[in-house]
Amino acid sequence: MGKVTEITVWTRGVVMDKEARDVANAFAQAAKMEGKFVQAFDNYEDLPDRVLVTTRKYARISDEEIEMKYLYTNAHPDVVVIVEPTIVKGINVLKGMPEGGLLIINTNRPIDYMLKFIPNADLLGAIATVDADGISGVKTVDFSGSEGGVDTAGLGAGIAAPILGAMARVTGLAKKESLAKIVSDVAALDRGYNEVKFEKFRKQRSEYFWGG
Amino acid sequence: MPIKVPKDREVPFGAITPAPIKQQELFITSNWRIVRPVIDHEKCTRCFTCYIACPDSCWSFNEKEEKMEWNWKFCKGCQICIHECPADALSAVPELDFEDGVVRLEKPF
Numbered sequence: 001m002g003k004v005t006e007i008t009v010w011t012r013g014v015v016m017d018k019e020a021r022d023v024a025n026a027f028a029q030a031a032k033m034e035g036k037f038v039q040a041f042d043n044y045e046d047l048p049d050r051v052l053v054t055t056r057k058y059a060r061i062s063d064e065e066i067e068m069k070y071l072y073t074n075a076h077p078d079v080v081v082i083v084e085p086t087i088v089k090g091i092n093v094l095k096g097m098p099e100g101g102l103l104i105i106n107t108n109r110p111i112d113y114m115l116k117f118i119p120n121a122d123l124l125g126a127i128a129t130v131d132a133d134g135i136s137g138v139k140t141v142d143f144s145g146s147e148g149g150v151d152t153a154g155l156g157a158g159i160a161a162p163i164l165g166a167m168a169r170v171t172g173l174a175k176k177e178s179l180a181k182i183v184s185d186v187a188a189l190d191r192g193y194n195e196v197k198f199e200k201f202r203k204q205r206s207e208y209f210w211g212g
Numbered sequence: 213m214p215i216k217v218p219k220d221r222e223v224p225f226g227a228i229t230p231a232p233i234k235q236q237e238l239f240i241t242s243n244w245r246i247v248r249p250v251i252d253h254e255k256c257t258r259c260f261t262c263y264i265a266c267p268d269s270c271w272s273f274n275e276k277e278e279k280m281e282w283n284w285k286f287c288k289g290c291q292i293c294i295h296e297c298p299a300d301a302l303s304a305v306p307e308l309d310f311e312d313g314v315v316r317l318e319k320p321f
Contacts, residue, residue, distance in 0.1 A: 012246070046320045052244040052288060054320040086307045089314045090243020109308065116311065 002064040008077035013053040022160035024057040030174035100125030126210035130166035156183030162192025245289030255301035262293035
């Protein structure tokens with residue numbers, strides 16, 4: 001089995017649940033369109049999903065078939081995406097991350113300011129911020145409890161689109177063109193792709209190519 | 213099969229446990245907040261509306277200093293007190309403006 005890139009998306013329950021689910025699902029789907037092997041899961045460990053509770057979504061991308069069949073949680077996430085920036089204050093989001101990983105935060109604050117809240121930031125290979133709330137600002141609230149089963153809003157209609165654009169540019173695991181076929185709000189995807197702020201920290205490990 | 217109780221938690225049959233404590237330290241929910249209520253003590257009229265409205269009893273009255281006190285450990289940032297305050301003494305301030313006031317956890321809760 002080749003290298004599996006693990007992506008963990010942190011979000012707040014109910015109020016931004018759909019957005020994070022879209023990030024994991026749409027990014028995995030775009031990578032699949034490019035011939036990669038993918039998995040994407042909602043979380044069942046952090047449930048019951050309550051308003052504002054921190055929850056996770058997971059995606060995995062690999063060039064070869066993924067043979068992790070029974071564990072859906074990412075123990076060693078290479079990429080951590082924060083859909084709501086306050087989460088960095090209350091959770092050790094880099095838990096289990098191998099050295100040189102990537103952190104993407106949806107915030108309009110400067111990167112240096114966000115790093116103050118991450119005591120173990122020396123693990124990071126790179127950090128990126130994108131102001132998805134400023135670009136799109138739409139948060140679809142789904143109270144049906146169906147976890148996407150009856151989702152009629154479409155993938156990436158809200159703040160998920162700019163975050164996906166930023167991920168496409170910084171991770172290089174899926175192309176923007178493939179994401180544009182999936183995401184509803186293509187204009188926000190483009191803006192996220194162009195407006196992402198990015199900072200590399202240290203010499204990265206050979207398997208990481210953050211920043212393209 | 214008898215229930216295995218750890219030695220330090222064993223109590224005699226019919227024992228009375230201590231009175232319920234006010235704060236359960238095992239379930240700190242400060243990391244649920246996106247914004248926090250900040251009180252302006254000049255505007256506050258001590259009407260206790262926030263004390264009544266808060267679902268988690270995070271507002272209490274400090275009788276020595278004669279002002280309302282906020283419990284940062286269990287406030288979930290629901291903003292009910294901010295909406296209910298008749299004197300507009302409370303305002304919502306983003307949690308990221310402050311460096312402290314959130315317990316950092318390894319797990320979501």
